[in-house]
Amino acid sequence: MFKPEIFSELPDSHEGQKGEASGTIKGKVKNLKTGKVHDFKDPWIWRDEQQGTLRFHGVVDDPEAPGEHVAIGLQLSSASQPAGEFKVGDPKILHLSYTKYGPPDVYFRAESGLVTLQRQANNRINGSLKFESITIGDNQYAVDVIYDIEAP
Structure with missing residues (x-):
């Protein structure tokens, strides 16, 4: 079961710690209610193997x-x-979301979509995350990103 606190790492409080990883997550996020599209290119990634x-x-x-x-x-x-490749709803996906950090934190969990995962040398992973979130209030998001992340 998903516990929201496991995605609580923010750059300000965890820079340089063991889970900080090199790589990219980049693409587009569209607010389906307002129609606005935003680029997503992370300056900071966290990766670990918790539990x-x-x-x-x-x-x-x-x-x-x-x-x-x-x-x-x-x-x-x-x-x-x-x-x-894993469809949203597959038990291999414990959590997939677009999260707005608060207060309070709001987790726009994936409602539909697809995750692809590829494994490379040195435990590097890459693939894509394409999903539409649940609706909360006046917001719902479509996420379309690719990722390429080294092990920390």
Whole structure:
């Protein structure tokens, strides 16, 4: 079961720590209610294998709320998950979201979509995250990003 606090790492409080990783998460995020499209290119990525799972997220400034942050994050049920494609709803996906950090934090969980995972040498991972989120209030998001992340 997803516990929101596992995606609580923000650059300000965790720079230089073990889970900080090199790589990129980049693409587009569209607010389906307002029609506005924003670029997502993270300056900061967190990746770890908490409790036997593989999780990562990239954090950027929130284009809709100056001074706040947003993240795109994925958690898979196994740290050694083989490469493949996984539809939202697959039990291998424990969590996939577009998160607006608060207060309070708001997790726009994926409602539909697809995750691709490829494994490279030295435990490097890459692939794509394409999903539409649940609607909360006046917001719903379509996320279309690619990622390429080294092990920390």
